[in-house]
Amino acid sequence: xxxxxxxxxxxxxxxxxxxxxxxxxxxxxxxxxxxxxxxxxxxxxxxxxxxxxxxxxxxxxxxxxxxxxxxxxxxxxxxxxxxxxxxxxxxxxxxxxxxxxxxxxxxxxxxxxxxxxxxxxxxxxxxxxxxxxxxxxxxxxxxxxxxxxxxxxxxxxxxxxxxxxxxxxxxxxxxxxxxxxxxxxxxxxxxxxxxxxxxxxxxxxxxxxxxxxxxxxxxxxxxxxxxxxxxxxxxxxxxxxxxxxxxxxxxxxxxxxxxxxxxxxxxxxxxxxxxxxxxxxxxxxxxxxxxxxxxxxxxxxxxxxxxxxxxxxxxxxxxxxxxxxxxxxxxxxxxxxxxxxxxxxxxxxxxxxxxxxxxxxxxxxxxxxxxxxxxxxxxxxxxxxxxxxxxxxxxxxxxxxxxxxxxxxxxxxxxxxxxxxxxxxxxxxxxxxxxxxxxxxxxxxxxxxxxxxxxx
Amino acid sequence: xxxxxxxxxxxxxxxxxxxxxxxxxxxxxxxxxxxxxxxxxxxxxxxxxxxxxxxxxxxxxxxxxxxxxxxxxxxxxxxxxxxxxxxxxxxxxxxxxxxxxxxxxxxxxxxxxxxxxxxxxxxxxxxxxxxxxxxxxxxxxxxxxxxxxxxxxxxxxxxxxxxxxxxxxxxxxxxxxxxxxxxxxxxxxxxxxxxxxxxxxxxxxxxxxxxxxxxxxxxxxxxxxxxxxxxxxxxxxxxxxxxxxxxxxxxxxxxxxxxxxxxxxxxxxxxxxxxxxxxxxxxxxxxxxxxxxxxxxxxxxxxxxxxxxxxxxxxxxxxxxxxxxxxxxxxxxxxxxxxxxxxxxxxxxxxxxxxxxxxxxxxxxxxxxxxxxxxxxxxxxxxxxxxxxxxxxxxxxxxxxxxxxxxxxxxxxxxxxxxxxxxxxxxxxxxxxxxxxxxxxxxxxxxxxxxxxxxx
Numbered sequence: 001x002x003x004x005x006x007x008x009x010x011x012x013x014x015x016x017x018x019x020x021x022x023x024x025x026x027x028x029x030x031x032x033x034x035x036x037x038x039x040x041x042x043x044x045x046x047x048x049x050x051x052x053x054x055x056x057x058x059x060x061x062x063x064x065x066x067x068x069x070x071x072x073x074x075x076x077x078x079x080x081x082x083x084x085x086x087x088x089x090x091x092x093x094x095x096x097x098x099x100x101x102x103x104x105x106x107x108x109x110x111x112x113x114x115x116x117x118x119x120x121x122x123x124x125x126x127x128x129x130x131x132x133x134x135x136x137x138x139x140x141x142x143x144x145x146x147x148x149x150x151x152x153x154x155x156x157x158x159x160x161x162x163x164x165x166x167x168x169x170x171x172x173x174x175x176x177x178x179x180x181x182x183x184x185x186x187x188x189x190x191x192x193x194x195x196x197x198x199x200x201x202x203x204x205x206x207x208x209x210x211x212x213x214x215x216x217x218x219x220x221x222x223x224x225x226x227x228x229x230x231x232x233x234x235x236x237x238x239x240x241x242x243x244x245x246x247x248x249x250x251x252x253x254x255x256x257x258x259x260x261x262x263x264x265x266x267x268x269x270x271x272x273x274x275x276x277x278x279x280x281x282x283x284x285x286x287x288x289x290x291x292x293x294x295x296x297x298x299x300x301x302x303x304x305x306x307x308x309x310x311x312x313x314x315x316x317x318x319x320x321x322x323x324x325x326x327x328x329x330x331x332x333x334x335x336x337x338x339x340x341x342x343x344x345x346x347x348x349x350x351x352x353x354x355x356x357x358x359x360x361x362x363x364x365x366x367x368x369x370x371x372x373x374x375x376x377x378x379x380x381x382x383x384x385x386x387x388x389x390x391x392x393x394x395x396x397x398x399x400x401x402x403x404x405x406x407x408x409x410x411x412x413x414x415x416x417x418x419x420x421x422x423x424x425x426x427x428x429x430x431x432x433x434x435x436x437x438x439x440x441x442x443x444x445x446x447x448x449x450x451x452x453x454x455x456x
Numbered sequence: 457x458x459x460x461x462x463x464x465x466x467x468x469x470x471x472x473x474x475x476x477x478x479x480x481x482x483x484x485x486x487x488x489x490x491x492x493x494x495x496x497x498x499x500x501x502x503x504x505x506x507x508x509x510x511x512x513x514x515x516x517x518x519x520x521x522x523x524x525x526x527x528x529x530x531x532x533x534x535x536x537x538x539x540x541x542x543x544x545x546x547x548x549x550x551x552x553x554x555x556x557x558x559x560x561x562x563x564x565x566x567x568x569x570x571x572x573x574x575x576x577x578x579x580x581x582x583x584x585x586x587x588x589x590x591x592x593x594x595x596x597x598x599x600x601x602x603x604x605x606x607x608x609x610x611x612x613x614x615x616x617x618x619x620x621x622x623x624x625x626x627x628x629x630x631x632x633x634x635x636x637x638x639x640x641x642x643x644x645x646x647x648x649x650x651x652x653x654x655x656x657x658x659x660x661x662x663x664x665x666x667x668x669x670x671x672x673x674x675x676x677x678x679x680x681x682x683x684x685x686x687x688x689x690x691x692x693x694x695x696x697x698x699x700x701x702x703x704x705x706x707x708x709x710x711x712x713x714x715x716x717x718x719x720x721x722x723x724x725x726x727x728x729x730x731x732x733x734x735x736x737x738x739x740x741x742x743x744x745x746x747x748x749x750x751x752x753x754x755x756x757x758x759x760x761x762x763x764x765x766x767x768x769x770x771x772x773x774x775x776x777x778x779x780x781x782x783x784x785x786x787x788x789x790x791x792x793x794x795x796x797x798x799x800x801x802x803x804x805x806x807x808x809x810x811x812x813x814x815x816x817x818x819x820x821x822x823x824x825x826x827x828x829x830x831x832x833x834x835x836x837x838x839x840x841x842x843x844x845x846x847x848x849x850x851x852x853x854x855x856x857x858x859x860x861x862x863x864x865x866x867x868x869x870x871x872x873x874x875x876x877x878x879x880x881x882x883x884x885x886x887x888x889x890x891x892x893x894x895x896x897x898x899x900x901x902x903x904x905x906x907x908x909x910x911x912x
Contacts, residue, residue: 002606002672004606021703021704021875022672023669023670023873024873040672040703040704041608041670041671041672041673041703042606042671042672042673067872067873068873069704069873069874069875096704096873096874096875096876097844097870097873097874097875098873098874099871099872099873100871100872102871103871103872120663120666120865120868120869121666121872123666123667123670123671124669124670128670129670129671132608132610132667132670132671133608133671135609135611136607136608136609136610139609139611140599140603140609143596143599147596150458150460150498151592152497152588152589152592153591153592153595153596154588154592154902155591155595155679155696155901155902156902156903157694157902157903157905157912158614158679158681158694159681159693159694159905159910160910161910161911162912171615171629171630171631171649172629172630172631172634173627173628173629173656174627174628174630174634175627175628175683176634178628178630178632178634178637178643179643181634181637181638181643182637182638182640182641182642182643183641184638185638185639185641186638187634187635187637187638193627193683193685193693193907193908194693194905194907194908194909194910195908195909196910198910200629207576207902207903207912210576210577210579211579211588211902213479213580214479214497214579214580214584214585214588215497215498215579215585215588215589216458216478216496216497216498217497217498222678222679223611223614223678223679225614225615227631227649229649237615237649237650238613238614238615240611247477247496247497247525248477248496248525248552388553409576409912412576413576414553415555415556415558415559416523416555416556416559416577417479417480417523417524417525417553417554417555418525418552418553418554419477419525419552419553420552445611446610446611446612446613446663446667447612447613447663449613449615449650451649451650452649452650452651453650453651454615454616454617454650454652454654455617456613456618456663456865
């Protein structure tokens with residue numbers, strides 16, 4: 001029986017015999033009695049196993065190491081102790097798999113840095129039990145949102161011969177033997193697997209746009225890669241991204257969807273990972289649940305870039321970067337603005353020079369793009385209406401000296417039943433950091449890949 | 457309003473005005489009247505739009521090209537024509553995006569080979585509307601199965617410095633400049649992004665095993681890569697894979713789960729993609745729905761490898777490869793056996809020489825592994841109980857001349873609370889081929905990547 005099942009219906013199970021398997025997360029032995037906290041990971045909670053001298057092999061059992069896998073048969077009874085409703089009074093305990101004494105994870109507090117070095121073991125620690133279950137619940141919340149709203153889930157390709165917006169940050173993928181290249185002094189793409197230069201996709205937006213023009217509502221949710229050397233708490237080289245794309249939808253429409261999605265997944269996670277979120281609220285960020293609950297009740301403002309610049313200019317704060325129309329919004333500005341509005345808000349209508357070429361151009365030199373800014377974290381993700389006009393798109397690409405023939409099919413999409421459409425791209429791990437209160441992206445990523453580190 | 461919403465509740469909407477946006481999939485013009493089949497991709501069905509001389513700009517409207525995006529305002533009325541329940545009598549039709557006359561997808565039958573060359577446009581064709589919606593529904597079915605059964609969804613890393621079972625088929629990932637290597641004659645991993653040689657993962661099993669030892673039940677569902685040059689209808693270099701891993705579960709248990717999952721996702725897809733499956737049944741594989749429905753009612757047999765060899769030996773069929781104990785099961789053998797059993801079956805307990813090193817070794821020289829064999833397609837996916845005994849694992853690795861230190865953490869997992877556990881890996885596209893009746897993996901993959909081809 002799974003521990004989750006026992007918690008779900010322990011009242012019906014009282015005084016009955018059950019069998020559970022799991023790992024020892026705590027083992028306190030006294031002369032006449034022993035207590036084991038047993039976890040099988042099917043829920044955040046553990047079950048207390050009690051055994052006494054009446055059990056066969058009492059001495060051997062009391063020596064079973066922390067971390068070992070065991071099987072317990074016993075009777076579920078109301079617990080005389082406080083702190084739990086029931087406990088498992090054991091009749092038989094069998095060792096399944098011993099845990100050697102050099103086990104790095106001991107029943108004490110380890111630093112998160114230490115646990116990162118034990119990435120293959122850290123999911124057993126309570127903190128990572130919480131984080132990785134929330135990660136799973138949040139992923140399912142995202143699929144659930146799009147399913148309920150009739151979106152198609154698209155698996156866009158990772159391997160790509162085109163380069164969306166990742167110039168210079170793209171990993172190259174090859175089957176050429178590098179040593180052979182060094183030896184012969186020759187790079188031979190005709191011998192490479194695809195017969196040409198190929199890299200790892202930095203965005204699925206373009207492919208999503210092609211599908212949006214067939215299915216109206218589509219999203220991708222998969223890994224994305226950037227060879228970004230930044231050593232910040234927000235950067236990993238491999239991360240998951242959610243990119244919806246919606247036809248017949250303008251910037252206002254996509255902001256509605258973004259707000260609705262964010263609120264839906266927060267609500268879903270609070271409901272479906274209750275124990276984990278309470279743990280994170282207690283041990284990681286006091287007030288976490290309250291902070292998230294507040295978001296659910298507030299309407300996200302939509303503030304044009306030019307108004308934000310005005311607000312920043314009027315402030316008496318001494319910014320390192322002087323706020324000025326045409327200049328980017330720095331982290332310090334984001335912080336000021338989110339404090340100012342006290343609520344998530346969309347920073348909209350940016351000067352086109354600050355944003356990507358594919359955003360819808362407006363007559364006043366801005367583009368119909370927006371960033372969602374969150375208190376405490378700043379920009380979480382960006383969105384835009386796409387330029388659906390062939391001529392405007394091409395002229396902007398020419399201004400930027402882009403090679404139009406490398407984007408042939410993307411451009412051609414505007415010739416065949418083009419329509420207004422919009423989309424956004426959420427960095428999944430950043431959203432997860434926001435929801436768990438964890439301040440390092442390495443700790444919400446099962447096996448983080450960063451500059452100079454690809455272990456496990 | 458979405459066309460899906462109209463179909464969902466057209467009875468309440470009759471005689472009311474609605475506004476829809478979509479693409480013209482058929483346009484028949486007569487002197488006094490015009491008919492448009494309009495699709496917005498939110499459901500497989502299209503809506504018939506009718507306009508007559510009473511509409512403003514009748515002449516212009518009648519010239520709107522096939523493939524264009526339009527907006528229609530009109531009244532939903534019971535259809536006088538057969539073949540549909542209702543139609544949209546238009547009051548106003550506006551062109552949103554014209555479709556140029558060189559549009560490659562015309563309202564006639566195109567070959568699937570031709571459509572592959574138009575990968576960015578083919579989702580608009582009825583066949584691919586069906587395939588890619590089924591792909592989406594099947595993906596969601598998989599998540600739904602695991603959610604209902606309490607699994608954790610794990611995002612395992614794609615970039616990896618280890619090599620599970622893909623020796624020779626792994627893509628290398630680098631940020632070194634190949635031209636620079638050719639020029640200097642030097643490969644410098646210390647300058648590479650990760651400071652070492654890194655490739656694209658061919659399996660997430662090992663990482664899933666680490667999580668199974670913390671959460672008991674875990675699955676991955678993400679892209680996987682193999683630089684496999686095979687030009688067959690079953691091979692692409694980038695495909696999605698589903699890899700569950702379950703602790704405290706033996707081979708029998710994982711076969712139960714595999715059978716349950718396959719039946720669940722077939723049932724879910726038949727229910728949630730009804731129109732699409734009926735289309736595929738009619739135009740791709742006659743009897744498709746019946747074939748799938750049969751699977752739901754039959755219990756999958758479990759037949760040891762040695763019994764299969766006996767059956768093959770006793771047959772009077774003239775096999776190209778002579779069946780013999782110790783030899784692999786060829787495609788022709790699979791075909792004979794699935795015809796023989798007339799039902800999916802598990803081919804179990806293989807000689808260890810034929811299977812991977814990590815499978816649980818039995819005293820008789822077999823391993824606790826099984827392949828699920830499906831009528832008409834052969835092996836769909838494999839599963840196994842994992843070797844949880846440290847010494848047996850290491851001695852098998854030594855037999856195979858593997859470098860044990862390259863698998864350090866994988867081996868060490870057996871020292872820290874090891875337990876019996878099992879898992880499998882489903883090639884998602886092969887499952888999708890089985891469910892859609894489509895006989896080429898390129899046609900169930902949005903943007904297929906194969907040897908010498910990475911377009912779009």
